[in-house]
Amino acid sequence: MEDRGSLVGALVVEETDEILAITLGGGVIRTRVNEVRETGRDTMGVQLINLGKRDAVVGIARNAEAGREAEEVDGADDADGETAEVHAESVVEGTVEGTEPSTGEHEE
Structure with a gap:
Protein backbone atom coordinates (compact mmCIF):
# COMPACT_ATOMS: atom_id res chain seq x y z
CA MET A 1 0.00 0.00 0.00
CA GLU A 2 2.92 2.38 0.67
CA ASP A 3 4.04 2.28 -2.98
CA ARG A 4 0.57 3.13 -4.23
CA GLY A 5 -0.74 5.53 -1.58
CA SER A 6 -3.93 5.42 0.45
CA LEU A 7 -7.29 4.13 -0.69
CA VAL A 8 -9.56 7.11 -1.47
CA GLY A 9 -12.75 5.12 -1.97
CA ALA A 10 -14.45 2.14 -3.53
CA LEU A 11 -17.57 2.03 -5.68
CA VAL A 12 -20.02 -0.56 -6.97
CA VAL A 13 -20.79 0.40 -10.56
CA GLU A 14 -22.68 -0.76 -13.64
CA GLU A 15 -21.20 -1.01 -17.16
CA THR A 16 -23.17 2.09 -18.26
CA ASP A 17 -22.02 4.31 -15.35
CA GLU A 18 -19.29 6.92 -15.34
CA ILE A 19 -16.83 7.51 -12.53
CA LEU A 20 -15.39 10.85 -11.51
CA ALA A 21 -12.10 11.46 -9.71
CA LEU A 51 -0.89 13.43 -10.81
CA GLY A 52 1.75 16.05 -10.10
CA LYS A 53 4.14 15.62 -7.17
CA ARG A 54 1.98 17.71 -4.83
CA ASP A 55 -1.41 16.58 -6.13
CA ALA A 56 -3.59 13.72 -4.90
CA VAL A 57 -6.99 12.20 -5.57
CA VAL A 58 -9.26 13.36 -2.75
CA GLY A 59 -12.57 11.88 -3.85
CA ILE A 60 -14.37 9.63 -6.27
CA ALA A 61 -18.01 9.50 -7.32
CA ARG A 62 -20.32 7.41 -9.49
CA ASN A 63 -22.51 8.99 -12.17
CA ALA A 64 -25.30 6.48 -12.75
CA GLU A 65 -27.22 9.02 -14.84
CA ALA A 66 -24.67 8.76 -17.69
CA GLY A 67 -26.29 5.70 -19.27
CA ARG A 68 -29.80 7.08 -18.83
CA GLU A 69 -28.85 10.46 -20.32
CA ALA A 70 -27.54 8.75 -23.45
CA GLU A 71 -30.78 6.78 -23.79
CA GLU A 72 -32.85 9.97 -23.39
CA VAL A 73 -30.80 11.80 -26.02
CA ASP A 74 -31.18 8.89 -28.44
CA GLY A 75 -34.95 8.90 -27.86
CA ALA A 76 -35.29 12.71 -28.11
CA ASP A 77 -35.59 12.66 -31.91
CA ASP A 78 -38.85 10.69 -31.95
CA ALA A 79 -41.43 11.46 -34.64
CA ASP A 80 -43.90 12.97 -32.14
CA GLY A 81 -41.54 15.91 -31.50
CA GLU A 82 -41.32 15.43 -27.72
CA THR A 83 -38.12 16.49 -26.00
CA ALA A 84 -36.32 14.88 -23.09
CA GLU A 85 -36.83 16.57 -19.73
CA VAL A 86 -33.73 17.39 -17.68
CA HIS A 87 -33.80 17.63 -13.87
CA ALA A 88 -31.08 19.19 -11.70
CA GLU A 89 -30.52 17.23 -8.50
CA SER A 90 -28.77 19.98 -6.58
CA VAL A 91 -27.82 23.64 -6.81
CA VAL A 92 -24.58 24.98 -5.39
CA GLU A 93 -24.70 28.56 -4.20
CA GLY A 94 -21.92 30.70 -2.81
CA THR A 95 -19.22 33.15 -3.67
CA VAL A 96 -15.59 32.95 -4.56
CA GLU A 97 -13.37 35.34 -2.65
CA GLY A 98 -13.23 38.66 -4.50
CA THR A 99 -16.46 38.11 -6.46
CA GLU A 100 -20.12 38.80 -5.88
CA PRO A 101 -22.95 36.29 -6.37
CA SER A 102 -24.68 36.34 -9.74
CA THR A 103 -28.27 37.57 -9.97
CA GLY A 104 -28.84 35.42 -13.02
CA GLU A 105 -29.12 38.49 -15.26
CA HIS A 106 -26.66 39.27 -18.02
CA GLU A 107 -24.52 42.33 -17.29
CA GLU A 108 -22.86 44.21 -20.12
Whole structure:
Protein backbone atom coordinates (compact mmCIF):
# COMPACT_ATOMS: atom_id res chain seq x y z
CA MET A 1 0.00 0.00 0.00
CA GLU A 2 2.92 2.38 0.67
CA ASP A 3 4.04 2.28 -2.98
CA ARG A 4 0.57 3.13 -4.23
CA GLY A 5 -0.74 5.53 -1.58
CA SER A 6 -3.93 5.42 0.45
CA LEU A 7 -7.29 4.13 -0.69
CA VAL A 8 -9.56 7.11 -1.47
CA GLY A 9 -12.75 5.12 -1.97
CA ALA A 10 -14.45 2.14 -3.53
CA LEU A 11 -17.57 2.03 -5.68
CA VAL A 12 -20.02 -0.56 -6.97
CA VAL A 13 -20.79 0.40 -10.56
CA GLU A 14 -22.68 -0.76 -13.64
CA GLU A 15 -21.20 -1.01 -17.16
CA THR A 16 -23.17 2.09 -18.26
CA ASP A 17 -22.02 4.31 -15.35
CA GLU A 18 -19.29 6.92 -15.34
CA ILE A 19 -16.83 7.51 -12.53
CA LEU A 20 -15.39 10.85 -11.51
CA ALA A 21 -12.10 11.46 -9.71
CA ILE A 22 -11.48 14.78 -7.97
CA THR A 23 -7.94 15.98 -7.22
CA LEU A 24 -6.55 18.19 -4.47
CA GLY A 25 -5.69 20.80 -7.10
CA GLY A 26 -9.32 21.00 -8.24
CA GLY A 27 -9.04 18.79 -11.30
CA VAL A 28 -11.86 16.44 -12.23
CA ILE A 29 -11.77 13.56 -14.69
CA ARG A 30 -14.76 11.62 -15.94
CA THR A 31 -14.37 8.10 -17.32
CA ARG A 32 -16.89 5.55 -18.54
CA VAL A 33 -16.75 2.33 -16.54
CA ASN A 34 -16.80 0.20 -19.71
CA GLU A 35 -13.54 1.91 -20.82
CA VAL A 36 -11.61 0.81 -17.70
CA ARG A 37 -9.57 -2.35 -18.24
CA GLU A 38 -10.31 -5.21 -15.83
CA THR A 39 -7.34 -6.58 -13.87
CA GLY A 40 -6.66 -9.55 -11.64
CA ARG A 41 -6.15 -9.48 -7.87
CA ASP A 42 -2.35 -9.69 -8.06
CA THR A 43 -1.89 -6.58 -10.20
CA MET A 44 -1.16 -2.97 -9.29
CA GLY A 45 -4.53 -1.86 -10.68
CA VAL A 46 -5.40 0.60 -13.43
CA GLN A 47 -4.13 4.18 -13.57
CA LEU A 48 -6.98 6.62 -14.34
CA ILE A 49 -5.20 9.96 -13.85
CA ASN A 50 -1.66 11.34 -13.89
CA LEU A 51 -0.89 13.43 -10.81
CA GLY A 52 1.75 16.05 -10.10
CA LYS A 53 4.14 15.62 -7.17
CA ARG A 54 1.98 17.71 -4.83
CA ASP A 55 -1.41 16.58 -6.13
CA ALA A 56 -3.59 13.72 -4.90
CA VAL A 57 -6.99 12.20 -5.57
CA VAL A 58 -9.26 13.36 -2.75
CA GLY A 59 -12.57 11.88 -3.85
CA ILE A 60 -14.37 9.63 -6.27
CA ALA A 61 -18.01 9.50 -7.32
CA ARG A 62 -20.32 7.41 -9.49
CA ASN A 63 -22.51 8.99 -12.17
CA ALA A 64 -25.30 6.48 -12.75
CA GLU A 65 -27.22 9.02 -14.84
CA ALA A 66 -24.67 8.76 -17.69
CA GLY A 67 -26.29 5.70 -19.27
CA ARG A 68 -29.80 7.08 -18.83
CA GLU A 69 -28.85 10.46 -20.32
CA ALA A 70 -27.54 8.75 -23.45
CA GLU A 71 -30.78 6.78 -23.79
CA GLU A 72 -32.85 9.97 -23.39
CA VAL A 73 -30.80 11.80 -26.02
CA ASP A 74 -31.18 8.89 -28.44
CA GLY A 75 -34.95 8.90 -27.86
CA ALA A 76 -35.29 12.71 -28.11
CA ASP A 77 -35.59 12.66 -31.91
CA ASP A 78 -38.85 10.69 -31.95
CA ALA A 79 -41.43 11.46 -34.64
CA ASP A 80 -43.90 12.97 -32.14
CA GLY A 81 -41.54 15.91 -31.50
CA GLU A 82 -41.32 15.43 -27.72
CA THR A 83 -38.12 16.49 -26.00
CA ALA A 84 -36.32 14.88 -23.09
CA GLU A 85 -36.83 16.57 -19.73
CA VAL A 86 -33.73 17.39 -17.68
CA HIS A 87 -33.80 17.63 -13.87
CA ALA A 88 -31.08 19.19 -11.70
CA GLU A 89 -30.52 17.23 -8.50
CA SER A 90 -28.77 19.98 -6.58
CA VAL A 91 -27.82 23.64 -6.81
CA VAL A 92 -24.58 24.98 -5.39
CA GLU A 93 -24.70 28.56 -4.20
CA GLY A 94 -21.92 30.70 -2.81
CA THR A 95 -19.22 33.15 -3.67
CA VAL A 96 -15.59 32.95 -4.56
CA GLU A 97 -13.37 35.34 -2.65
CA GLY A 98 -13.23 38.66 -4.50
CA THR A 99 -16.46 38.11 -6.46
CA GLU A 100 -20.12 38.80 -5.88
CA PRO A 101 -22.95 36.29 -6.37
CA SER A 102 -24.68 36.34 -9.74
CA THR A 103 -28.27 37.57 -9.97
CA GLY A 104 -28.84 35.42 -13.02
CA GLU A 105 -29.12 38.49 -15.26
CA HIS A 106 -26.66 39.27 -18.02
CA GLU A 107 -24.52 42.33 -17.29
CA GLU A 108 -22.86 44.21 -20.12
